[in-house]
Amino acid sequence: MAPFTYRRQLTIDWGQCDPAGIVFNSRFFEMFDSNTWRMFHAALGVRPHELTVAFGIMGIPLVDVRANFLKPVRFGDIVDVSSRVSEFRRSSFDVEHHLPINGELAVEGGETRVWATRSKNDPEKIGGTVIPADVIAKFGAA
Amino acid sequence: MAPFTYRRQLTIDWGQCDPAGIVFNSRFFEMFDSNTWRMFHAALGVRPHELTVAFGIMGIPLVDVRANFLKPVRFGDIVDVSSRVSEFRRSSFDVEHHLPINGELAVEGGETRVWATRSKNDPEKIGGTVIPADVIAKFGAA
Amino acid sequence: MAPFTYRRQLTIDWGQCDPAGIVFNSRFFEMFDSNTWRMFHAALGVRPHELTVAFGIMGIPLVDVRANFLKPVRFGDIVDVSSRVSEFRRSSFDVEHHLPINGELAVEGGETRVWATRSKNDPEKIGGTVIPADVIAKFGAA
Amino acid sequence: MAPFTYRRQLTIDWGQCDPAGIVFNSRFFEMFDSNTWRMFHAALGVRPHELTVAFGIMGIPLVDVRANFLKPVRFGDIVDVSSRVSEFRRSSFDVEHHLPINGELAVEGGETRVWATRSKNDPEKIGGTVIPADVIAKFGAA
Numbered sequence: 001m002a003p004f005t006y007r008r009q010l011t012i013d014w015g016q017c018d019p020a021g022i023v024f025n026s027r028f029f030e031m032f033d034s035n036t037w038r039m040f041h042a043a044l045g046v047r048p049h050e051l052t053v054a055f056g057i058m059g060i061p062l063v064d065v066r067a068n069f070l071k072p073v074r075f076g077d078i079v080d081v082s083s084r085v086s087e088f089r090r091s092s093f094d095v096e097h098h099l100p101i102n103g104e105l106a107v108e109g110g111e112t113r114v115w116a117t118r119s120k121n122d123p124e125k126i127g128g129t130v131i132p133a134d135v136i137a138k139f140g141a142a
Numbered sequence: 143m144a145p146f147t148y149r150r151q152l153t154i155d156w157g158q159c160d161p162a163g164i165v166f167n168s169r170f171f172e173m174f175d176s177n178t179w180r181m182f183h184a185a186l187g188v189r190p191h192e193l194t195v196a197f198g199i200m201g202i203p204l205v206d207v208r209a210n211f212l213k214p215v216r217f218g219d220i221v222d223v224s225s226r227v228s229e230f231r232r233s234s235f236d237v238e239h240h241l242p243i244n245g246e247l248a249v250e251g252g253e254t255r256v257w258a259t260r261s262k263n264d265p266e267k268i269g270g271t272v273i274p275a276d277v278i279a280k281f282g283a284a
Numbered sequence: 285m286a287p288f289t290y291r292r293q294l295t296i297d298w299g300q301c302d303p304a305g306i307v308f309n310s311r312f313f314e315m316f317d318s319n320t321w322r323m324f325h326a327a328l329g330v331r332p333h334e335l336t337v338a339f340g341i342m343g344i345p346l347v348d349v350r351a352n353f354l355k356p357v358r359f360g361d362i363v364d365v366s367s368r369v370s371e372f373r374r375s376s377f378d379v380e381h382h383l384p385i386n387g388e389l390a391v392e393g394g395e396t397r398v399w400a401t402r403s404k405n406d407p408e409k410i411g412g413t414v415i416p417a418d419v420i421a422k423f424g425a426a
Numbered sequence: 427m428a429p430f431t432y433r434r435q436l437t438i439d440w441g442q443c444d445p446a447g448i449v450f451n452s453r454f455f456e457m458f459d460s461n462t463w464r465m466f467h468a469a470l471g472v473r474p475h476e477l478t479v480a481f482g483i484m485g486i487p488l489v490d491v492r493a494n495f496l497k498p499v500r501f502g503d504i505v506d507v508s509s510r511v512s513e514f515r516r517s518s519f520d521v522e523h524h525l526p527i528n529g530e531l532a533v534e535g536g537e538t539r540v541w542a543t544r545s546k547n548d549p550e551k552i553g554g555t556v557i558p559a560d561v562i563a564k565f566g567a568a
Binding site: 011013014015030033034037038047048049050074075076 | 437439440441456459460463464473474475476500501502
């Protein structure tokens with residue numbers, strides 16, 4: 001487990017909520033994606049839009065993503081989204097997101113992403129490449 | 143396995159895609175949610191906004207949701223989103239979504255939802271209630 | 285007035301609506317943008333993602349956009365979004381969108397867009413270029 | 427002109443940008459709507475989701491909205507969204523939004539909204555009601 005944790009406080013907007021008055025599910029994936037980029041910024045000191053150039057990658061595309069909804073999150077709720085890398089592998093990594101309200105977990109999310117480059121022979125082809133050791137080190141992982 | 147399958151063809155819009163030119167992940171959860179409501183319309187003959195009144199429920203809220211991304215989906219791609227209930231339980235059910243491009247699976251998704259009512263004593267409390275047998279029957283499940 | 289009109293029927297999704305049960309305003313701009321690309325496809329026979337390559341442009345960026353809300357549009361409503369170019373100028377054009385429900389206008393929108401290229405000297409600079417006469421002709425304008 | 431101005435700094439997310447690498451237009455309307463609610467919170471001390479109850483209204487629905495795009499806004503850009511009420515009328519008001527990057531105006535937006543209640547005879551009917559003088563006073567208008 002990489003101990004580095006990024007936290008961001010958000011207030012839920014009207015436009016993020018559905019007719020039941022609770023956050024529409026796709027909006028959590030926007031929050032998760034935003035938090036992952038910001039976590040890299042906080043851990044590496046590289047701003048999100050400079051990450052690809054700084055490390056010679058095309059991006060950190062998702063392989064899979066999931067969310068579990070434990071309690072409803074409503075318009076005006078103040079939530080803390082905390083995110084950390086739960087595992088770094090050779091060319092992919094897992095991110096865990098926790099979203100509590102008043103100390104109780106309301107939503108948890110998980111992502112698997114690839115540290116990806118475009119194939120030199122076929123730029124349409126995207127594949128994983130080795131995650132630099134100093135990237136992993138900055139997240140505090142062994 | 144409930145054999146009823148709902149299919150919908152979509153053309154990917156500019157506004158659904160990110161700077162890498164591929165569909166931003168949260169957009170797939172919009173497509174999945176839309177397809178689940180439309181599947182109920184097709185199976186039960188009840189329009190989405192009339193589903194709650196027709197069955198005395200507050201909605202079909204998500205308990206968890208996931209997606210796996212196998213191939214990139216791009217601006218202008220024509221995709222077929224097919225959805226079916228993979229399992230009905232007492233008061234919850236699972237939906238599977240498949241999104242192929244040119245016959246190859248690009249994205250698969252899964253949802254677990256609750257057939258939900260508000261508690262009479264505390265309308266803030268939401269809980270599962272028994273899914274009517276004739277709802278299940280219309281999906282063709284045994 | 286270019287007489288070519290593109291029409292598309294949509295059913296309003298749960299995820300497009302806010303806690304008041306009506307479509308959240310930003311969602312109309314997604315519908316407008318989608319319709320403009322589809323209108324070019326229908327008028328020119330060029331698929332949206334091939335428009336830039338076919339005409340050597342970087343895109344058709346918005347200069348300004350507006351919407352007027354006359355009647356609420358709700359979850360499950362069936363709407364007809366009709367779009368046409370109301371004026372072609374040298375390197376820019378105006379699009380009008382009408383969104384009636386049951387024959388009554390509910391929302392109207394307007395866009396001004398540029399037929400744009402990137403500067404050869406500075407790719408960060410984007411500017412208008414002459415709209416080809418045969419593009420204008422295909423919309424039926426004089 | 428009501429002198430009260432609400433300001434919020436935002437960093438543009440990956441998921442807000444389109445394949446041209448710039449913010450997709452509908453995303454600005456999400457930012458505008460969010461800022462209007464937060465401006466009321468800051469001016470009145472009433473949290474967004476409590477505004478309707480505190481003032482006996484059903485909401486502050488949009489009558490019309492517009493945006494002008496002067497400069498592209500990109501992934502990673504840090505923007506300051508400032509919002510103020512430019513005019514209060516009997517039962518409606520105008521909001522102006524300015525979004526500069528590095529001191530240069532990139533996007534400006536405008537909204538006209540109604541201080542609205544539901545008709546007692548027909549809850550489907552929504553109409554304007556008088557904006558309380560103390561609401562207007564808290565924005566510093568004469």
